[in-house]
Amino acid sequence: MGRADYDLVVVGGGAAGLNAAFSCRQRFPDKRVLLIDRESEVGYYRTLLPMFMAGNLNEDKLFFWKSGDDENLDTRLGVQVRSLDRAAKCLTLDTGETIGYARLVLACGGYPIVPPVFERAVTPEGVFPVRGLSVAREIKDWLPQRRDIVVLGGGLVGSKTSVFLRLAGFNVTLVEKEAHILPTVLSADTARPLQRHLENMGVQVKTETTIDQFKADADGAVSSVHLATGEWLPCGTFLVGIGSTPDLAFLDGTGLVEDGELVVSPTLQTHDPEIFGVGDAIYIRVAGGDKHNPWTWPQAVNQGKLAGANAFLDSPMPLKRTTRVNAQNIAGVPIMILGGPGVGSSIEARPGPGDGVWREFFMHEGCIVGGALVGDISGAGPLHFTMAGGADVSETTDELLKPRTRAFGALAWTSLGQARRANIISAKGS
Amino acid sequence: MDVIAVHVDRCVGCKTCELACAVERGSEGKTLLSAVREAPQPQARVRVEGAGGVSFAIQCRHCADAPCLDACLTGALARDAESGLVRVNDDRCIGCWTCVMFCPYGVIFPWPERKLALKCDRCMHMESSACVDSCPTQALEIVNVEKLADAYAEKRRSAAMAASGIGIDGAVHLDLGK
Ligand SMILES: Cc1cc2nc3c(=O)[nH]c(=O)nc-3n(C[C@H](O)[C@H](O)[C@H](O)COP(=O)(O)OP(=O)(O)OC[C@H]3O[C@@H](n4cnc5c(N)ncnc54)[C@H](O)[C@@H]3O)c2cc1C
Numbered sequence: 262m263g264r265a266d267y268d269l270v271v272v273g274g275g276a277a278g279l280n281a282a283f284s285c286r287q288r289f290p291d292k293r294v295l296l297i298d299r300e301s302e303v304g305y306y307r308t309l310l311p312m313f314m315a316g317n318l319n320e321d322k323l324f325f326w327k328s329g330d331d332e333n334l335d336t337r338l339g340v341q342v343r344s345l346d347r348a349a350k351c352l353t354l355d356t357g358e359t360i361g362y363a364r365l366v367l368a369c370g371g372y373p374i375v376p377p378v379f380e381r382a383v384t385p386e387g388v389f390p391v392r393g394l395s396v397a398r399e400i401k402d403w404l405p406q407r408r409d410i411v412v413l414g415g416g417l418v419g420s421k422t423s424v425f426l427r428l429a430g431f432n433v434t435l436v437e438k439e440a441h442i443l444p445t446v447l448s449a450d451t452a453r454p455l456q457r458h459l460e461n462m463g464v465q466v467k468t469e470t471t472i473d474q475f476k477a478d479a480d481g482a483v484s485s486v487h488l489a490t491g492e493w494l495p496c497g498t499f500l501v502g503i504g505s506t507p508d509l510a511f512l513d514g515t516g517l518v519e520d521g522e523l524v525v526s527p528t529l530q531t532h533d534p535e536i537f538g539v540g541d542a543i544y545i546r547v548a549g550g551d552k553h554n555p556w557t558w559p560q561a562v563n564q565g566k567l568a569g570a571n572a573f574l575d576s577p578m579p580l581k582r583t584t585r586v587n588a589q590n591i592a593g594v595p596i597m598i599l600g601g602p603g604v605g606s607s608i609e610a611r612p613g614p615g616d617g618v619w620r621e622f623f624m625h626e627g628c629i630v631g632g633a634l635v636g637d638i639s640g641a642g643p644l645h646f647t648m649a650g651g652a653d654v655s656e657t658t659d660e661l662l663k664p665r666t667r668a669f670g671a672l673a674w675t676s677l678g679q680a681r682r683a684n685i686i687s688a689k690g691s
Numbered sequence: 692m693d694v695i696a697v698h699v700d701r702c703v704g705c706k707t708c709e710l711a712c713a714v715e716r717g718s719e720g721k722t723l724l725s726a727v728r729e730a731p732q733p734q735a736r737v738r739v740e741g742a743g744g745v746s747f748a749i750q751c752r753h754c755a756d757a758p759c760l761d762a763c764l765t766g767a768l769a770r771d772a773e774s775g776l777v778r779v780n781d782d783r784c785i786g787c788w789t790c791v792m793f794c795p796y797g798v799i800f801p802w803p804e805r806k807l808a809l810k811c812d813r814c815m816h817m818e819s820s821a822c823v824d825s826c827p828t829q830a831l832e833i834v835n836v837e838k839l840a841d842a843y844a845e846k847r848r849s850a851a852m853a854a855s856g857i858g859i860d861g862a863v864h865l866d867l868g869k
Pocket residue numbers: 272273274275276277278297298299300307308309310311340341342343368369370371391392393417418421422508511539540541542556557558559561587588764
């Protein structure tokens with residue numbers, strides 16, 4: 262079979278991959294780009310899938326791009342990349358074709374980890390990973406007949422999915438193996454008001470447990486699942502929302518994967534400078550040697566844009582921000598996640614006023630390194646950028662933790678030089 | 692691109708602009724009298740900030756490389772092709788507040804009652820901007836970004852010494868302070 266050659270090949274058409282393709286086309290208009298994805302549809306907002314599954318979103322709002330708009334941006338959809346040959350600079354697809362590249366962007370995302378109990382036995386019907394549109398369509402069609410839902414994983418995806426399904430009137434139980442929901446980004450204190458809110462909405466939350474058995478009905482569909490803590494839950498639909506593990510099998514033997522991880526530099530290059538990695542598939546090695554991956558939509562977009570722009574530069578640019586910042590509106594309770602606690606950080610927290618409001622920072626040497634705002638997100642934007650800029654806020658910490666703070670006001674007129682924030686025509690005293 | 696800018700030396704912090712914006716852009720009735728009785732309460736897209744005796748009105752700067760645009764989870768935030776202004780398409784916004792977190796200037800405001808992110812669009816579909824028209828001291832003015840940048844560069848050149856401590860921060864850094 263013949264070999265097709267492209268200037269840039271992107272593996273994965275999620276937020277990261279598509280933005281890499283767009284930004285390369287914009288930056289280097291004469292370059293020919295190919296985007297490959299194993300799904301048959303790309304160009305949609307993955308973040309809207311929980312709403313879509315629950316039947317609360319029209320499909321036209323799901324998409325932001327359709328292939329065919331740009332003659333120098335080709336797509337191969339519904340095909341999987343099987344292997345990479347770095348010496349020959351080509352990829353092999355499951356169709357047997359080979360595709361040559363000058364530059365390669367790996368944007369293959371991640372996938373939820375289905376619990377071993379379902380792998381050992383024959384997986385019954387009604388068990389779905391929450392990740393892509395094709396499965397989301399199946400879930401949407403399946404749900405109305407099977408309204409008792411168990412969601413595995415109290416992380417971002419699991420919590421968000423539970424909320425939207427509950428809002429749509431389904432019976433939802435959320436199962437998390439740690440002691441509280443959102444365990445990687447929230448402290449127990451911050452998670453508490455949120456968890457209570459979920460429960461008040463009618464989502465049952467089961468923590469410190471997991472699924473170890475299931476039963477199927479006569480039709481071969483899941484009918485109940487058993488918790489390790491000794492309880493059977495009725496379950497007509499089982500949704501897996503844990504983890505975001507990349508499938509890197511096609512990179513076997515390329516030397517790009519260390520200990521199962523695809524690690525890139527701040528310029529998003531692997532140790533082969535012609536091969537970039539972006540989005541949920543990767544870790545970034547940041548200053549000090551730490552590995553970091555935000556695994557959020559804004560980061561995927563940002564990294565994709567940068568990799569596309571870097572693809573043909575002699576001196577590629579580093580990523581500006583690697584903050585794991587994220588926001589959610591959990592049925593009326595806003596939460597802002599500034600990032601998980603780092604090693605050696607202390608907690609500065611301020612509860613209330615009233616139930617359901619909690620503001621906390623993880624501090625290191627006077628700087629905010631993470632934290633969360635629950636119930637009261639005022640000042641979130643300036644706070645995020647203050648944190649990203651590594652400013653010392655030891656003098657204003659109390660002020661910033663106050664509910665309804667205008668972080669802008671509290672930060673203004675400090676050494677941060679906030680006066681430059683407005684479009685100022687004439688300053689005081691000029 | 693034309694944006695709203697502020698004369699800090701004229702701003703007295705009276706918040707008339709906030710009120711005018713909330714009434715004109717946020718309320719059904721469009722008069723103060725009816726607006727105060729509306730539920731959900733009308734919200735402004737401009738806010739008066741300040742501390743230590745200095746105040747100024749601040750609203751979206753329509754950044755050249757806008758972090759909020761990359762952050763939006765739904766495509767609700769978009770740049771208007773014609774005017775270059777960044778705006779929220781209410782129809783697509785789900786009120787997730789991700790953009791709120793990504794605006795360094797804190798000028799996207801959550802409006803929980805309507806599940807909408809609220810930000811200044813310079814009243815682009817109106818003849819003029821409500822806040823600019825309402826300001827009793829004429830502290831707000833619509834200016835051309837490029838011209839303001841030029842003026843700023845000129846001022847910096849002529850006062851290179853005075854500019855110490857303030858740097859160009861991003862593409863639309865227009866501070867004429869100092
Ligand atoms: C339900 C859900 C809700 C979310 N909500 C939020 C939220 O509210 N806020 C937030 O910040 N983030 C959220 N996220 C996370 C966010 O969506 C991801 O971080 C982001 O989409 C990652 O983008 P990506 O391009 O790296 O990966 P993906 O979007 O996963 O794209 C990877 C693509 O690569 C393809 N692919 C993989 N391997 C191959 C191969 N070998 N050959 C061909 N194609 C391949 C896959 O089919 C896939 O389309 C959510 C995620 C999910 C699943």
